[in-house]
Amino acid sequence: MTNSPIHEFAGHKSEEKRSDGLGGAATVFAAPGEVDPGFETQWFDSHCHFDxxxxDADREALWQSAQQAGCCGLLIPGISRQQGQALAGFCAGKPWFYAQGLHPYFLTQHRQADIDWLDQALTDPGVVAVGEVGLDRILATTDEILEQQWHWFRLQVELAEAHRLPLILHIRGMHDEAASWLRRRRFTHGGMVHAFSGSGQQAAKWIELGFALGIGGALTHPRAHKLRRTVAALPHSSILLETDSPDMTPVFWGAERNDPRTVPLIAAIVARLQGRLLAEVSTESISVASLLFSRLSINCVKRP
Known part of the structure; x- marks a missing residue:
């Protein structure tokens, strides 16, 4: 087996080193095409906007390359009615799973009739969660916008309860408020806090509520020292690996656009921070996804 960038980062070998707060010497990654196609551990991207x-220009080629790098499946969240209506067809015939939801970023596009549509969409047995939904203090530049976010958030939590589905949450600057509200409501279906970048105390609150934490490219930012300390101390059973492709690109990735091939690179950082083997991170993260999203049928078979 060759020494891939993944193995080098995990500590198997490192030729070019830098001090970047990533828990030790890190390989300076080159072009994205250099992910080792012989890497045998399997990965699941728990949050990816691959649609x-x-x-559009190279999706099939990228997916083949991601599979060669060990990616065995994707979870694609819903963000709007227009996008959500195409998800079932988009994912058909591939190990791509989907959720349905109304994202706070597209607040001005949502209409009250979209809640009726979402209620019906959630009867599709292929839908694994309600999301991407949430609260975003950065987007809420006025109190009125924040109240609108709360309106859509509350309605979608009600639907998740009615359909007994977990949530995929988009939370920025509102971790304490969102977690406290869900606790008071006694929400019991759990879910995923996508792109988690909060504190250890906030992580503990989400875990207590039955949520796993999505870990992705934010972990690689030079100033993300607090997040790396938080991730180092997280229970293994609380971590989901994600890319948020095409966004949230790791700083070491040699392309502006993120894609599912960076999942094992994020996993390598998690392994380094927690003192674990890559194979353990792979197995545990797939297990967490399968338990959290009960409608998933992830078929990750180790390649020979």
Missing amino acids: FAAF
Whole structure:
């Protein structure tokens, strides 16, 4: 087996080193095409917008490359009614799973009739969760916008309860408020806090509520020292690996656009921070996804 960038980062070998707060010497990654196709551990990308137009020109080639790098499946969240209506067809015939939801970023596009549509969409047995939904203090530049976010958030939590589905949450600057509200409501279906970048105390609150934490490219930012300390101390059973492709690109990735091939690279950082083997991170993260999203049928078979 060759020494891939993944193995080098995990500590098997490192030729070019830098001090970047990533828990030790890190390989300076080169072009994205250099992910070792012989890497045998399997990965699941728990949050990926692979249906976005950014992938239209080379989606199939990228997926083949991601599979060679060990990616055995994707979870694609819903963000709007228009996008959500195409998800079932988009994912058909592939190990791509989908959720349905109304994202706070597209607040001005949502209409009250979209809640009726979402209620019906959630009867599809292929839907694994309600999301991407949530609260975003950065987007809420006025109190009125924040109240609108709360309106859509509450309605979608009600639907998740009615359909007994977990949530995929988009939370920025509102971790304490969102977690406290769900606790008071006694929400019991759990879910995923996508792109988690909060504190250890906030992580503990989410875990207590039955949520796993999505860990992705934010972990690689030079100033993300607090997040790396938080991730180092997280229970293994609380971590989901994600890319948020085409966004949240790791700083070491040699392309502006993120894609599912960076999942094992994020996993290598998690392994390094927690003192674990890559194979353990792979197995545990797939197990967490399968338990959290009970409608998933992830078929990750180790390649010979």
